[in-house]
Amino acid sequence: MGATEQAVRFEILARSAATRARLGRVTTPHGSFDTPAFMPVATAATMKGLTPDQIASTGSQIILNNAYHLMLRPTAERIAHFGGTHEFMRWSKPILTDSGGFQAWSMSEGTKLTEEGVEFRSFVDGSKIMLTPERSIEVQNLIGADIIMAFDDCPPALEPERAPDDPQMSRKRRSKPEEHAKRVREGVDRTARWLERCVRAHRRTDAQGLFGIVQGGTDLELRARSIEQVCSHDLPGYAIGGVAVGESPDEIHRTVAAVAPLLPDGRPRYLMGVGYERDILAAVRAGVDMFDCVLPTRNGRKGYAFTAAGAVRIRNACHTLDRGPLDPACDCLACAGGFSRGYLRHLFMAEELLGPTLLSIHNIRHFQRLMVDIRARILDDAWLDLERRWPVLGLPAVAVGTPAETSEEGSGEGG
């Protein structure tokens, strides 16, 4: 079977004349999705608080699961018992699983990294879990997503140095540069060796496409080295990993702008874990095709709404009497459904579950609407118009301003 029957195919439909952006479509066993694509995250085979219908209502065409979380609970074998994750979570469109490589650093407490793999401490029962490239692929084969990711070694951007007796000032990131560079280089080469093992271990090439992951931090030479190694394998897609793991937005942009164009033109390029709207836009212009990020869901659950004009923290007192929608330009269930800011605020203040659900839906829809607009811009290159419609693109990564409130007329006091 092999090369002739690729589980995942990519076609480029159009190219931006002014940038490196591409408009395309990825086709998988569970249907296709348009690129550039934003993939919301459903770590534990659920988009926390949303039904599949609600996820679909956001325009999302592909979502993420996390192999590490699922192998611990309910276990990959059990998901296979139910016929795979699509059946299990009742989402019939494309799914991508992350390999668990990212968890080696996001949950680095108590993990042990060796050439063989990463030894974790299960957050479910505390037992020791050995995750190797072979096991990660086996788990992902069992879970059954359309796209699976290589098990990579993803070092932190700059090692956060434990407990210096320096209370506040320079708790930033200060590890000896040579040490850090060594660690990043090690990550690059180990990722390459692990990729070999992943490719060999992959048993379902007919049903699942395996993407390789490029590492190298912000060091462009290391990135080039990693690209050479990873792209020596003919894979259905390639990802840029090790980004947005602690660097500044500028570093992210700089790295992506340099790295993305070096990836094979005919394969989808996936920037893992990114990000804010402006980060996505910058990456699209550099030629990236796929994104995932927890921001819309994680922040949504905490009352942080993304809007074209910037962030709205719905719990802020200024929304108490606001009868207007979160974002008048939005067509999501929350905005088009007529829910007022005042009501949404009430839901959060009362810790009602509908609050996180509605804001998650809104936020995902916000990102999907942005992607629709971005895709259209690839055809006409009207990037300035795009930025005009999405002021948030020009704001700092985390906007502070509160968009103009809608009127509170007629509250009829002093009667």
Next chain:
RNA sequence: GGGCGGAUACUCAAGUGGCCAACGAGGGCAGACUGUAAAUCUGCUGACUUACGUCUACGGGGGUUCGAAUCCCUCUCCGCCCA
């Protein structure tokens, strides 16, 4: 009518002579979050002030003391018990 016990910041609740603008919790206000161990985490919450600090405060009033939320007298209100 008599006895006892209470009254502390938005709420509940510590504190019984100086280290108390007052523990803690809730509530409130604000912030963080980029391949999700996140319904988590952080800061603030008497007033004025960027801050140092100053002022006003522990039911009301009056005392004792260098010094009181803390001790004494008295008043008001609340609770329980005895008539």
